[in-house]
Amino acid sequence: MTAPTESTSDCLGCEASEPSAGNYFVSSYPPFSCWNKEQLAAVPAAFGTPRSDAVEIPLGLYLHVPFCAERCHYCYYRSYDRPTHEQTDHYIDVLLNELASYARMPAVAGRPVDFVYFGGGTPSLLTTDQIQRLFDGVQQQFSFDAVREVTFECAPQSATTDRLRVLRDVGVTRISMGVQQLNDEVLRKSGRIHRVEHVERAWERVEPLGFPVVNLDLMVGLVGETDESFFRSLERIIAMEPPSVTIYLLEIPPNTPLFHALQKQQIEQLPAPWNIKRDRMRRAFEQLEQSGYAIRSAYAAVREPDLCRFVYQDAQYHGADLLGVGVSSFSYFGGVHYQNQASLDRYLLSVSDHGHARARAYQLADDERMVREFVLQLKLGKISADYFQKKFGISVAQHFAAPLEECEKRGWLKVDDCGVALTRDGLLRVDRLIPRFYLPEHQDKTYW
Ligand SMILES: C[S@@+](CC[C@H](N)C(=O)[O-])C[C@H]1O[C@@H](n2cnc3c(N)ncnc32)[C@H](O)[C@@H]1O
Ligand code: SF4
Incomplete structure (x- = not known):
């Protein structure tokens, strides 16, 4: 079935029609559909020889933690809900083994790490012991001496004081928390497990700990959202004064429960069309600017642009090497893109058999x-x-x-x-x- 389209004659310079469902966010180039198994042969060569330009090219690490308490209806990230302690423990072992197999490669060994990103899923679901073990394992392989930024993604309820203290002590510099919206009805309709009070309590826990950057992720266009709910939500966020606010326009790719519910017409209310989402986003940016924020990209506003860098994003947009590990993770190394196996079983098996789990690649000319x-730098405006x-x-x-x-x-x-x-x-x-x-x-x- 094709995705529904909407008339967009009144929107901000849209195409004749813009599909309500489907992919929107461009995170890479060339498009993923060009990546294939045949080009996997380019990856060992990219890692096999020391890089003559390695001094100039920053190296970043991405570690994917694919577990969540519950799946949100709109989410396109690879994650599995309600993991057991044994599953997360085993996953950390495999993740560290995979990282170790890259750390020894001639094009990696000895290079300083510039930035690190723990993304998910919900990395804050790990226990304090697991977080400590994960960081110890990474730091045994890579020195963090030259690291400019370490980001750790959290959800409000699992961002407990114990975990946040451990994160601060192991060197996390940037906490990124998924809030999405501060309206209980909208959160419920999106399958989020937190409510407004959980976000407010999480903020009270994280704020005093003095992380250099705390980013709150919001979304515009969620099911049940109205102008009133969205802007009331934004007001509450602005009142909290987070250093960084990111707002994503809801996209509804085929790998989301929301896409399937729409196709089967099993949804109480349709999410807002693109013209409404862009209009809310435009007004949100204006309100953030009026409250002292500066717009730093197509998605983010920050209080202090000089202090609130987002090295993970900026470095990648300027050609940094990114070594990604974990199920479905993406890497860009020595001019070669590759993605890991997207299913957890295949990922675990592949790392134990081969030390890596690469599934498709693309070597860029x-x-x-x-x-x-x-195209990536265009996103910075x-x-x-x-x-x-x-x-x-x-x-x-x-x-x-x-x-x-x-x-x-x-x-x-x-x-x-x-x-x-x-x-x-x-x-x-x-x-x-x-x-x-x-x-x-x-x-x-x-x-x-
Ligand atoms: C990995 S999650 C953040 C951490 C944590 N899992 C959480 O949700 O609280 C990354 C962010 O991607 C955004 N996101 C997920 N699915 C999206 C979609 N379909 N459209 C736009 N943004 C989306 C959400 O804002 C979410 O906070
Ligand atoms: S938005 Fe975050 S918590 Fe929700 S399913 Fe996606 S990764 Fe998990």
């Missing part, structure tokens, strides 16, 4: 690396002409003349000698305009 950085001239020897204005001209005419960006600056309209729909900058052979590729 030089022009693809350039386009990758260009600006492109530096100088950066692309120095790194890739191209003039962005000339190289992307046709799509830039089209986007400029539609009011989504401006081009000048310094580079490209997205307008607010452009920033609010950046993931839709990005594919215009793809190489011709990727223009018609589905994202997944």
